[in-house]
Amino acid sequence: MSDVVPGFVPRMLVDPDIGLFRADERVFTAMLDGWQAQMLARGLTTQTIKQRYQLLERFQRFTGEFPWQWRPADIDEFLADLRSGEKPISLRTLRSYSNAVAMFCAFLTHPGYGWGEFCERSFGDIPSQICFEWNMPRHTTDDAVPARKRSFTKAELQRLFDYLDDLVDQEYAAGSKRWLPLFRDSVAFKVCYAYGLRRRELTMLDLEDFTPNPHVSEYSRFGAVQVRFAKGTAGSGPRRRTVLTVPEFDWVVDQLKAWISGGMRQQFPTAERSSALWPSERGARMSLGSFGDAFAAARDAVGLPPGAGSALPQAFLRDPPDRSRLRRRLRANTGWTRLCFNNRALHLGIVGLQAESRATDDCAPHRELGGSQCLNNAGLATAGTCVH
Numbered sequence: 567m568s569d570v571v572p573g574f575v576p577r578m579l580v581d582p583d584i585g586l587f588r589a590d591e592r593v594f595t596a597m598l599d600g601w602q603a604q605m606l607a608r609g610l611t612t613q614t615i616k617q618r619y620q621l622l623e624r625f626q627r628f629t630g631e632f633p634w635q636w637r638p639a640d641i642d643e644f645l646a647d648l649r650s651g652e653k654p655i656s657l658r659t660l661r662s663y664s665n666a667v668a669m670f671c672a673f674l675t676h677p678g679y680g681w682g683e684f685c686e687r688s689f690g691d692i693p694s695q696i697c698f699e700w701n702m703p704r705h706t707t708d709d710a711v712p713a714r715k716r717s718f719t720k721a722e723l724q725r726l727f728d729y730l731d732d733l734v735d736q737e738y739a740a741g742s743k744r745w746l747p748l749f750r751d752s753v754a755f756k757v758c759y760a761y762g763l764r765r766r767e768l769t770m771l772d773l774e775d776f777t778p779n780p781h782v783s784e785y786s787r788f789g790a791v792q793v794r795f796a797k798g799t800a801g802s803g804p805r806r807r808t809v810l811t812v813p814e815f816d817w818v819v820d821q822l823k824a825w826i827s828g829g830m831r832q833q834f835p836t837a838e839r840s841s842a843l844w845p846s847e848r849g850a851r852m853s854l855g856s857f858g859d860a861f862a863a864a865r866d867a868v869g870l871p872p873g874a875g876s877a878l879p880q881a882f883l884r885d886p887p888d889r890s891r892l893r894r895r896l897r898a899n900t901g902w903t904r905l906c907f908n909n910r911a912l913h914l915g916i917v918g919l920q921a922e923s924r925a926t927d928d929c930a931p932h933r934e935l936g937g938s939q940c941l942n943n944a945g946l947a948t949a950g951t952c953v954h
Contacts, residue, residue, distance in 0.1 A: 618666045665697075675695055725869075729868045734748045790808050790809065
């Protein structure tokens with residue numbers, strides 16, 4: 567039986583010829599190891615398993631007792647202590663903690679694993695379920711995002727992207743090497759916004775994930791992106807989905823062309839190590855935490871509220887449902903592509919790229935953008951003072 571069911575009582579514990587030193591600690595460790603084997607058999611990620619394992623160790627240290635001695639009051643006191651400290655945990659974390667303890671107790675009390683019978687024979691008591699509907703937080707909605715988190719407004723998006731591109735401008739003009747990582751972050755956040763990606767989905771993109779759309783040939787190879795690391799259900803692993811490049815966000819095509827085909831990505835010395843879309847300065851791929859830190863720093867630098875736009879694991883950049891179409895504009899004297907958004911310029915940071923500009927009622931292609939250059943009706947940069 568122990569060779570078939572992951573998590574069954576180990577043979578060394580039931581062997582009458584083997585004496586156990588500190589039997590309660592050894593048995594508790596064996597219980598955790600058995601639960602870990604069961605979760606691995608269910609296909610859960612190692613990170614989830616590690617977090618639950620450490621939580622149960624923490625709960626045991628808090629109570630000073632072992633699973634066959636736990637009572638409902640123990641979990642009540644543990645969670646109440648976490649909610650009443652200087653930095654109380656969120657309702658979402660509270661729910662996660664109570665669920666982990668409940669699942670561990672369900673594992674121990676299942677007759678298929680033999681822990682109840684073993685504990686009664688060894689300690690004169692048996693483990694029992696200590697988490698119930700009346701002492702656990704309820705999960706009544708699919709959307710667990712706190713109410714204080716909200717979408718970005720259009721003005722806030724304007725400020726955020728302006729800040730990112732101006733920062734690249736400053737570092738590039740100063741001859742600093744920091745301009746390249748800043749440029750990568752700027753492009754990454756706009757790709758995240760255009761395709762509605764979560765942080766992990768953004769980080770795990772590869773060059774091969776972009777494919778052409780046969781119905782929109784002008785998008786070239788960037789007609790769609792295959793997201794291979796979308797959030798999965800319990801035990802399923804990452805799910806896949808395909809996101810099309812839509813006309814409202816077709817400016818992202820120029821962003822991707824500049825980053826991939828324009829040679830910007832290749833300037834990272836680590837770019838050849840893998841096909842990761844976002845190489846880091848020292849590794850083949852950016853980490854989740856690095857993107858999170860960069861986004862938080864930019865958000866704080868422009869004075870946006872911490873609860874706006876970043877309701878992870880939702881998408882980094884979120885705005886109201888009535889997103890207007892963004893149209894391209896070129897800041898010709900520096901070679902950076904810009905957007906026209908409600909008659910305001912929105913940077914798109916493509917160094918050295920001069921894209922075509924479309925004549926529209928609210929974003930004229932020959933509008934003067936500063937310096938000694940402007941765009942003519944053909945969308946080309948011309949020297950001299952703008953006379954339009």
